[in-house]
Amino acid sequence: MRFVLQIIRWGVCWSLIGVSGCVNTYDPSLALDANLVVVSGIVTDLDETQTITLSRSRSNADSSDITTPIQHAAVTVIVNGAMPVSLLEVRPGTYQFPGGFRGKVGNTYQLRFRTAEGATYESSVETMASVPPILRTYDQFNPQGPKKTADGLSVPANDIYIDVQDPANSRNFYLWRWRLYELQPWCVTCQQGRYVVVDVGPVGAGPIDVIGCVRDSTVGTTNVFDYPCRGLCWDIFYNTDVDVFSDVYTNGQTQVGHKVASIPIYQRDPALIVVEQLSITPNAYRYYTLFAAQVQNTGTLADSPPAPLSGNIKNVANATENVVGYFSAASVAVSRHKIKRQDVTTGMFQGLFYAVNGRVPRLESSQSGGSPFEKSASAAICVPSRSRTDLFPPGWND
């Protein structure tokens, strides 16, 4: 019996029937030759400033991916076929709608832009459809969560489910995206340096002047020091997977238990997930489905052969030029859900810092000897960015 088990243990690649082991990284020889215009932008009815980004991705034998923003393009979105709205380039390649611009259900939108080189591109006309609200967002502990990489091990996770009432009498196509707020106690890492703040005073109560990491040649070049946050700080994670759904089999029914995310558990602290539900057009749905099939749902026993991604943007002068990206308009329903992680029963969790950096944090005080600087901080400032905030995320305390 033992022999048989050994055979089974060694013999079959369990990836075939469920467990990793037969997936290895592969070093492909690529024949790269691409020069593609990439468009990203969804007009929504969210109450926020909206942008469209234009870039060009080039791949050749020397470099797999050179992405350059398309600058100085004339970008216009035509609303309802009549009203052009001009966008302003706020950062290289990022074009911003006028401040008060919000999408509106029922309106049509069409993107049109002319590059500095004179090529004109035009999208199909997209109609913003209404979206039903998310009825409920909830989580479930899954000891066998997703794998970080295809050849990695699975990590325990919180599976996030939503319920939604699909409207009858209309064909609905959904796209979900989410962002996750996780508490992050560690704010700064200095390599061959120390984090320095100047307490302007009064000490402990007044403002401080952040100098940041200051190089310290007395420590090794690979030496790192980690500094905890002075106050609460959240790291923000965004979905990278495409999640689309069609009501082709479910029109008008209440959808229960659509899994929108599987959040790996690195720490037992609560987290907040903000789920956005977008209504998209059939063509957008088709585009995203194909996109998902070839970039994320690969590695099955029967993959579909990949095909050139073709969005809804065309070069007016050259129909065969392929533009990557889909310009769409979507109404958005938002749901915030606090993942309390009280049902997390098993697993060892080494913290978010460890999960992101692959090591435990190292305090400056662990190093003997004093700082050559006037004052070395024991705690660092949480600097807000796209991936970090020091403000309570809305819904955190609900």
Place this chain on the structure above:
Amino acid sequence: MKNSLFFLCLCLSGSSVLCAQTVIRLYDAKVSGVENRTGNSAVKPDSLPQGSVSYTVAAPTLTAFLPTTAGADGTAVILFPGEEERADMVEWFIRKGIAAFVVNHQVGQGMLPAGTGQTPNLSSRDSVNALAIAIAAGKKAITYLRQHTAELGIKPDRIGVLGFSAGSAIALRLAYDSVAANRPSFVGLVYPNAGTLVTGPVPADAPFLFIVAANASLTDASRLAAIQSTRLYQHWLIAGQSAELHSYAPDGPKTGIPQRELSTEVWLAQLTNWLNRQGYLRNQSVSQPVPGSVAVTTGQPAAALAAVPPKPAVPAEAAPGIPEPVSVSKPKAEVIIRNRPLAVAGQSSLPQVSGTVRDSATGQPLAGAAIVIDYRKRITGTTTNAQGYFAVELPIGQHILVARLIGYTPVRKELRITNEPIMLDVAMISVASQLEEVVVTTKGLDQTVRQPMLGVSQLNVNALKKLPSALGEVDLLRGLQMLPGVTSVGEASNGVNIRGGTTDQNLILLDDTPIFNPTHMFGLFSVFPPDVLSTVDLYKGNVPARFGGRAASVLDVALRTPNLDKFSLSGGVSVVSNKLTIDIPIVKGKFGILVAGRGAFNDFLLPIVSDRLANIRARFGDGVVKAFWRVNDHNTLTVTGYASKDLFRTDLLANLPNVNGTATRYDHQTVNVMARWFRTLSPRLNLQTTGVYAQYVPRILSPELTGNVVTLRSSVLQRQVKSNLNYQLENQKLEVGVSGTHYRLEPGTLLPGQSESVQYVTTPTENALELALHTDYERSVGPRLAISAGLRYSEFLSLGPSLVRHYAAGETRDNVSVMDSTRYGAGQITQSYGGFEPRLGLRYTLGPNASLKLGYNLMRQYLQVVTNTTTPLPTSRWKTSDPNIKPQVSQLLTVGYFLSFKKNIYEFTAESYWRATRHIIDYRPGADFLLQPYPETQLLQGESRAYGIETMISKKKGELTGWLNYTYARTLNQVYEGPTVEENVNGGAWYRANYDRPHTVNANITIDVDRHNSFGFTFAYSTGRPYSSPTGFVTIDGAQYPYYGVRNNQRLPAYHRMDFTWNIYNPSMRNRRWEGRWALTLYNLYGRKNAYSVFFKAEDGKTNAYQLQIFAAVIPSLSYNFVFR
């Protein structure tokens, strides 16, 4: 007791000659070669001096009669008595001062010419063994005497042997087959029996020879013996050795006195005379020749020859006198070892291995067979003599003995030599009489005259079982892939690709019923029950006109008929599955049933292996019931039922989209039924009518969070009736047939179960009818040319009820370009396709062993799988041709060269083909066929062309069989329906098909070591299949994704693998009703991580490349199969 037993007995005889009589038991136990004789059987009280110790025949002994020490002259003679030797002979020797030693032996009866009727209790094996045992006993006796000369008062260089009648054969063998230690100094033959005298080459150091013969006594046998004696005498002379022959003419015909009685005194006198002249008698003078006999001495041989009557001489070789050996008509070489314990202490000479080599079928001894020891490391090798006899002496230890002879399969035997001589009879199998042992034979050369077809291969199912198999499951599809021209996309492929065809272009028939999904567990195992396969024919070139409906090839698998006479049970256990087959004759010779089942339920082991495997399900089963009824001499009825079921769940297959399921399970089942009525109308004419029902139901099950299971079910139902009339003439064959097939396809229905989320969704059922007429005609035209011509006419009718869309011409077929649609009622014909399908084969003979063939085929396919995955899923959609989807039409042109050489043992074939297919099916990017009522909006049609050269050399018979093949093959497709990326593939350029693998080498070797062991190796190499790699990367919102500009622009690393298997048959060697077979298999022997696929995945904003392997390590497995009769 192991050592010699040596007991002295007082001679209680009242005879005048005092003697010290000693009985030496040469062996301390009953000789194992003696099966039917019992002890004491051959005591002949009057044949030895009265009061001598009687001896048992079953254990050879040596009885010594020693002269008085004073009178002894140091000469010893070992006597091998015949049937009726007289005690006075022993007395005679002792009087002359010669020590006499009598060896009892069992040769007598067995050595008599056949037909004497004296062997009621004797097995033939006894007779064969008796001679060898007696020879060994003789050698041992000589050796013994040489070692005990002092005790016995004899001299080592004065030890001779004397054989009487049957015993003379033993004495003569001692002259031929001995070494210095046990070679007699002189050999005397008295009245040798006819047919017992060998006439091989005389050894260089042959002992002195003395022969007494009666050249024309009462029987022909004695005359023959005399003739053979003179021949032997001549041989001795030719070899320059000393010999003397006394051949006595008959007395007057009316004397009435038995001749031998008369001449005993006479020849004893001659013998004494001769011994004296040779210097063996110290004190005797030369006697006078006796009148009435012809004394031939070396100086005057002519006189002896002149005395021989001019009767036709029968050569000794023609009458070997040894009965038929044991292993006649055994399928394997048989080696019998007689290993007997030794009796004599102080043995110093080397143990001997001796035996006879015979033809396994005829029992004829084989002369000149080379006996090679330890693969020529040892120079003691020898060859068999005219009687097939050999003897070699080997040091103690392990040895390998190989018997080789041209035209025969070598026989190899491992020997453990201890202190004892070994008897080893070898039966060799003639290569020419052997069945072809290779898995794959080209049905070509032998049958050329009758079958002018090429590209037809037959799989030998028994040989297939000897091939290494993954996880111990004998697998037809994997065996097929060792053939040239048969490939697949990898280890988990759901079917095979034959000569550039897709998997669904192969018509797979199991007892005439179509198999829509040939694999279990997603390509790992094939669905054909291995224990009940009868014949497997693969038509990849010429396809007879009776087959139709697929564009590339036909795999015709027939299950064996139930055994009508004998109940039998067979089964097996492997790591994967358990199986059982039962043959039940219900009315003997008339009606029988065959039931076979196989099940793989071993996934219950998985949670034991790891908790993480607890949720996995991978189970399958299949079963066959076949009944055969011989109604009368002219009618038979066959019914076959086949069912298979699969259930599996894996993360490696996509979930059911747009249903909120927590997991995805696949299951599929097949139910096929076939009934055939075969009627012989006349010896030349028969009629065969078959009805077929086949249903295939795949399902995808998706359990919801609530526990409810949502099911997507589809089905294919095929019903068919066909009838063939066969007419056979001397050199031509005609077949005419008609068939009608109805297809009913349910492309998909979503069954919500108790779900509150999912609705019932269904797609319209498809109905279609395919009608065909065919005729096949074969005949030979002259001695060199043969023709097979076939013509099939098929008509395909797509039937309502259906809603047929009409699209604007020249536009992409989608919801926008729909012009209008037509609704058809039930049974209405929405579209018909059809046409002739000519099939032609020509064979031109180039010589007795070579031929050239030419073939042309046209085939039409109206039913196909539409799927856009690399290999079809079990749940992939089958689709009939309809007004918007045209049938595929394929044309194949083949040229082949066939050569067999070395008595049809080797075969070389080379075939070249060119194939063009119209209306192949490809897919628009993002195509989705699931529950799609208008699949034409998702697919594109194009062209395909394939060409290649297939070469194969195979050794079909012998101890080592196998083959080596090399294939160069290309498959290219072209799809262009419009300029945009949605309407073409690779801009309309020819691109490589998924299974385009230019170079393929397959090799297989099977070595049948003996009846109980065989080893098999397979090696497979092929170019990696094409895959699509990114031609660029794009960055969207900071995350990087791959971009694919071209399809199939890269290739996977080359695939290669070696497998090994060791089959052990019936290891216990007992209980012939129960035959077991163990198979130890090492799949992927050197553990190569062959890539099944390479894929790219965007993970955390980066694109990573991976390869997926199915069998990434060496996979050992053990399986056991048995047959009980």
